[in-house]
Amino acid sequence: MIREHSESHDRNSERWISRRRLLASSGTALLAGVAGCSGTDGPGNQTESPTGSSSTSPSTDSVFEEISFAGPNLVVTLADDHDVDQLNLIGPDGTTFEQSTVAQGATRVEIQIVFKTGGTYSAGEYELVAVSGETSESMSLELRPDIQIVDVEPEFDEDDGYSSGRLFVTVENVGTGPSWVYNIGFRNAPYRNAPEVIEGDGVADTTFERPEASEEFLSPGTEREFLKQRGVLVIDDNDDVSCESDTAELTVVVQTPHGDIEQPIRAELSGGYHIDDQGAIQHPCKDVQIELLDGGGDNA
Numbered sequence: 001m002i003r004e005h006s007e008s009h010d011r012n013s014e015r016w017i018s019r020r021r022l023l024a025s026s027g028t029a030l031l032a033g034v035a036g037c038s039g040t041d042g043p044g045n046q047t048e049s050p051t052g053s054s055s056t057s058p059s060t061d062s063v064f065e066e067i068s069f070a071g072p073n074l075v076v077t078l079a080d081d082h083d084v085d086q087l088n089l090i091g092p093d094g095t096t097f098e099q100s101t102v103a104q105g106a107t108r109v110e111i112q113i114v115f116k117t118g119g120t121y122s123a124g125e126y127e128l129v130a131v132s133g134e135t136s137e138s139m140s141l142e143l144r145p146d147i148q149i150v151d152v153e154p155e156f157d158e159d160d161g162y163s164s165g166r167l168f169v170t171v172e173n174v175g176t177g178p179s180w181v182y183n184i185g186f187r188n189a190p191y192r193n194a195p196e197v198i199e200g201d202g203v204a205d206t207t208f209e210r211p212e213a214s215e216e217f218l219s220p221g222t223e224r225e226f227l228k229q230r231g232v233l234v235i236d237d238n239d240d241v242s243c244e245s246d247t248a249e250l251t252v253v254v255q256t257p258h259g260d261i262e263q264p265i266r267a268e269l270s271g272g273y274h275i276d277d278q279g280a281i282q283h284p285c286k287d288v289q290i291e292l293l294d295g296g297g298d299n300a
Contacts, residue, residue: 063137073114085133091124092126145258150171151170165234173218173219184228190239268289
């Protein structure tokens with residue numbers, strides 16, 4: 001039985017995704033300025049929400065009370081006494097990226113800006129416009145995700161304490177816009193069936209063991225642990241590396257609509273084979289230690 005590293009989520013089906021329909025331009029920070037009918041133009045104050053996501057509090061006399069994020073959505077909180085009819089999100093090219101009607105009496109409006117089917121926002125400076133009849137008020141937003149790989153650790157069997165061959169990858173968004181981790185693959189992994197990196201028009205199994213699909217989105221200030229269904233450090237007697245005090249160097253690749261993030265790692269393998277399936281010809285090693293190497297970064 002595999003140890004519970006976090007809440008368990010069962011997956012019975014594989015998910016296959018093509019890279020081409022997902023890619024948008026790359027990104028990396030939330031500046032706010034208010035202008036328009038209110039007559040204010042001072043910057044807002046950026047804070048950390050209780051959930052770890054960054055939020056912005058505009059000037060006190062603005063119709064915008066707070067800007068934050070929830071999953072794939074930009075969340076706009078309006079002043080209680082507002083008379084806003086519609087919100088428009090204007091892209092860096094000056095065209096309308098998304099818009100939302102504001103129901104009478106509503107003070108919270110969510111605008112989706114990250115999409116799993118394509119059409120995710122491109123990183124850059126946006127203008128949020130609140131329309132009230134013939135007047136409007138605007139606020140600038142710099143939406144730039146900055147995704148970083150902060151840790152890679154082996155998964156261990158809870159019963160015997162030996163490695164399962166799978167790897168936990170912890171990812172953090174330190175930028176100012178949300179993104180979506182649609183795949184994590186491994187280059188130069190010893191296991192021929194290790195999770196693949198989607199290249200060009202290729203497709204790959206992008207199913208995660210965890211987290212749940214709704215938690216694949218990364219809001220600013222969010223850190224999350226990912227685990228693919230298939231093993232990575234699984235070898236046999238014919239491989240170039242062994243489980244007897246050997247090392248393997250490979251690269252973790254986190255793929256998002258805003259670009260790929262790569263992190264080279266070194267795995268120290270020891271203890272012999274962890275044979276939990278007598279019929280298999282490849283097995284994980286009993287003991288695995290992971291070291292993050294220099295040279296990683298954004299490959300967008």
